[in-house]
Amino acid sequence: MTKQSGAQFLGPQQRKDAWDQLGSEQFDVVVIGGGVVGAGIALDAATRGLSVALVEARDYASGTSSRSSKMFHGGLRYLEQLEFGLVREALRERELSLSTLAPHLVKPLKFLFPITHRVWERPYMAAGIFLYDTMGGAKSVPAQKHLTRSGALRLAPGLKRNSLVGGIRYYDTVVDDARHTMTVARTAAHYGAVVRTSTQVVGFLREADRVSGVRVRDSEDGSTAEVRGHVVINATGVWTDEIQALSNQRGRFRVRASKGVHIVVPRDRIVSEAAIILRTEKSVLFVIPWGNHWIIGTTDTDWNLDLAHPAATKADIDYILGHVNKVLVTPLTHDDIDGVYAGLRPLLAGESDETSKLSREHAVARVAPGLVAIAGGKYTTYRVMAEDAVDLASEDIPARVAPSITEKVPLVGADGYFALVNQTTAVGHQYGLHPYRVKHLLDRYGSLIHEVLDLATSTPELLQPLTDAPDYLQVEAVYAAAAEGALHLEDILARRTRISIEYAHRGVNCAEQVAQLVAPVLGWDAATVDREVETYRARVEAEVRSQAQPDDSAADALRAAAPEARAEILEPVPISR
Structure with missing residues (x-):
């Protein structure tokens, strides 16, 4: 093999x-x-x-870089802003990563663009997507396909019939950014x-x-x-x-910071075989399949508060729910949300007062x-x-x-990835893992999969799933600390894995187990384990509470009060923006 x-x-x-x-x-x-x-x-x-x-x-x-829309894409909406050079450049990079640099991490993704206006919108969008499909040397994804209303609803039955008059299927890509x-x-x-x-x-x-x-x-x-x-x-x-x-x-x-918020909901809440892109009055809203979930976002608002921990508000979440619910047969509620995250785009400050136009x-x-x-x-x-x-x-x-x-220069894990995909069953047999599990690991580690799994040679119980986050094996937490530079629970639960947004408990329920797994690698004693768990719990509690606040200032005050995992970090002196 x-x-x-x-x-x-x-x-x-x-x-x-x-x-x-x-x-x-x-x-x-x-x-x-x-x-x-x-x-x-x-x-x-x-x-x-x-x-x-x-x-x-x-x-x-x-x-x-861990809080994006999880897309490695050209930016279809930038064509409307006539930024052809940016789109061409980005699509060339998309093709490079899909085919050569990071095929284990960057994956093709089927999209539905719902047509909502008769006559003008289909030829207008078709021309734009034709450019999108042909700029930058894209070869690794299929070309666009036009759909009737019935065809679009077969692809995405979760959409209201009166929310579209037809659709265009096209392809882009998804990536675990962190x-x-x-x-x-x-x-x-x-x-x-x-x-x-x-x-x-x-x-x-x-x-x-x-x-x-x-x-x-x-x-x-x-x-x-x-x-x-x-x-x-x-x-x-x-x-x-x-x-x-x-x-x-x-x-x-x-540089101006623009806040973008995303929500994460279970996959069964929206019935669709494709990602969906929706127009809003300001920008676009993406509905992206993400394992057993959908990621829905984003917002686009100025942010002048804590740069390290941007906070989502109830208003941000309501904005996303309000827009996506306009087209869904079964509306989403706050109770459907498993995860929320907020990130900041570093936009070059320009003449426009609107961050979406920078x-x-x-x-x-x-x-x-x-x-x-x-x-x-x-x-x-x-x-x-x-x-x-x-x-x-x-x-x-x-x-x-x-x-x-x-x-x-392929990224580590890319060389040999395609061969290992064909050997999924054999790899699973070697380690006693279901082929589905092997595929999940290959899409996270590529050809480094043996490095990960071999850490369990003397402790085979590490090949068992985490008790409260069964999408991940225990050995993955150990590997994050031993090989991927993770120093704290937050690093593992929020970035090496995405447990913090993929489970309703946001990682709290498995914090103790993960801390015990990595303690020998990182040299943690019992007091350090307790401190890591409490710090992580405090972070999650602060985030959840901030997401119930009406505005940025109130949300920021709650989130910023949570303890830092890195105890000695210094906050930079704020400057006027």
Whole structure:
């Protein structure tokens, strides 16, 4: 059977070694930010042969990159805004990831676009989707298909008959954003980048008029170190302006945070064989199949409060329910909701007062000698953004810098994935797992599946499901701590798995079990286990209470009061936006 391994384990020993390296080596590139763009920059630079350090104050994808609509897409609605270049670029990236870079993580997804106006809408949307199907070299998904009202309702019987006059079926893609981001970071480490989470930038180093590195602080124990680099790249998304202020340099652009909220409901609440895209007065609403659930979102509102923990309100949830219920035969209620999450889009500040009209194009600028900043863009174009950032940063690197090659570099777990899909039954037989379980694991780990399951060789009980989150095996929690850089319960329940949004208990019911499983790996004693469980429970309670509040200020006050898993993290000084 195909058996791929060799990806660097991001575990406790690697974390210790990385701290020593950060404080002792001279790097070509120091990247601030462990979201998808920062991880992508680390991968781009490392595969060009540069020495790279990546530091993240919290966890990989702990901000925007774990709270998206879970789509790796071109952005059909951007065609209406005439952003053809952005859509073409994003669709090219979608094709690359589907076919080569991350086929284990990025999956085709069937969509229904309901036609609601006779005569003009079908040819209008058909032309747009034709462009969408042909721009960027898309080959891995089928072309559009036109449906009558009856045909559309056969595809999505859960829609009201009077909510549409026909439909168009087209394809896009879905991705587990948090796992994808972590995998990009792990791939960067595989190619030599020194990557470390819970490592917060608290200042900049200077030599004469240039930035020569950063001062970092361990978010776990408060230790400090200086990291030297020929160039520092600020890839912190919605924190761009705060990090910029730390450098005492005038920024070349400003970033505005736009809050997007999603709800998660059980799959049986909406009867449909396809994802659904709905127009709203401001934007679009996606109804995305997600395992045993649907993810429905998103909102698009200005956010000027806590950047680390954006809070969803009752008004946000009511907005989503109100719009989706206009078209559903059986309306959804608050009682149907298993999960809710809120994320912030880092939009380039422009002339428009409406965040939905701000550009999703990215900007990259050399802010000062030795300091580059990048912001904007969309999840799908992370690789292009990374390439642009390293190209500009190369001006500050004394050695010759090779061109980007990341379009030819599969993420760890991609090589051998397709062969393993054909060997699903054999893999299941080897480990005593149902083929359905093996497929679920392959779509999370790809060809690293043997690394995961082999952790259970001496303790076969780890191949049993988590008691209160049976979609996941116990060994997956152990692997998250041993190989995927998870340091806290929150990292495992919210990002390495998606238990925090997939179960009505939001992870509380399995927090104790997961903490006991990872305690030996992370060196937790009984008191630490108790603290982790209580901290996680407090986080969930704060989120649930905030989601019953009428406005952002009330929701933010409740959510921000919850304890931090990373006890030593410092809140940046807020700046006026």
